[in-house]
Amino acid sequence: MKILLACAVTFLVLLLARKARGTKSDFLVIYFSWSGFTEAAAKVISQKTGGLLLELEPIKPYPEDYSDCVEQAKIEQSKQAFPEIKDLKLPEPDQFGPVFLGYPNWWGSIPRPVASFLKKYSLDGRTVIPFCTHGGGGAGRSLMDLKILAPEADFKKPLVIRVNDVASLPRKIEKLLLDERLITVSSGT
Ligand SMILES: Cc1cc2nc3c(=O)[nH]c(=O)nc-3n(C[C@H](O)[C@H](O)[C@H](O)COP(=O)(O)O)c2cc1C
Numbered sequence: 001m002k003i004l005l006a007c008a009v010t011f012l013v014l015l016l017a018r019k020a021r022g023t024k025s026d027f028l029v030i031y032f033s034w035s036g037f038t039e040a041a042a043k044v045i046s047q048k049t050g051g052l053l054l055e056l057e058p059i060k061p062y063p064e065d066y067s068d069c070v071e072q073a074k075i076e077q078s079k080q081a082f083p084e085i086k087d088l089k090l091p092e093p094d095q096f097g098p099v100f101l102g103y104p105n106w107w108g109s110i111p112r113p114v115a116s117f118l119k120k121y122s123l124d125g126r127t128v129i130p131f132c133t134h135g136g137g138g139a140g141r142s143l144m145d146l147k148i149l150a151p152e153a154d155f156k157k158p159l160v161i162r163v164n165d166v167a168s169l170p171r172k173i174e175k176l177l178l179d180e181r182l183i184t185v186s187s188g189t
Pocket of ligand 1: 032033034035036037038039069070071073074103104105106107108109133134135136137138162163
């Protein structure tokens with residue numbers, strides 16, 4: 001009888017622990033965005049996965065004028081600069097799992113604040129799912145550049161999202177996440 005009771009209690013404890021694990025996502029969704037599209041994508045990913053959303057911000061914001069921003073980005077790209085970024089409140093290393101890392105395609109690669117992020121914070125041994133928004137150039141050579149900056153991270157196939165209407169974004173992202181088995185059920189929104 002005692003053995004039966006012990007088994008039942010153990011089963012109940014395991015069931016509760018499993019339930020608790022299932023309710024909290026350990027994904028992180030870290031993103032840089034200039035005009036807001038990558039931010040919109042990041043919010044959808046966070047909502048669909050339950051991941052914690054963290055914005056990557058340079059200390060000195062980029063110019064609001066498009067041409068000025070393009071020019072500055074071009075100079076930073078050619079210098080392979082590491083612009084200073086604000087501190088991110090990352091959870092303790094054992095408190096998070098896979099990391100979504102989002103950015104717009106800038107000059108065929110990553111905006112340099114993303115390079116600063118990879119220099120400042122270690123993603124060694126982490127699963128990283130890049131998501132790149134773009135105006136027609138796809139992910140360019142950004143994945144290659146990410147791998148050079150963080151050779152010990154485990155980069156997965158990136159989600160590549162062309163900039164267009166924000167209204168279709170949730171549906172598209174959900175399909176990408178389901179196709180890549182990053183979520184298993186539709187969140188229904
Ligand atoms: C500085 C700069 C450089 C860009 N370079 C490219 C590029 O090389 N290829 C491309 O497809 N889109 C390029 N774009 C377009 C952005 O990738 C696209 O609009 C992106 O989705 C915007 O994301 P955001 O709203 O989060 O900033 C560039 C945009 C800017 C501002």
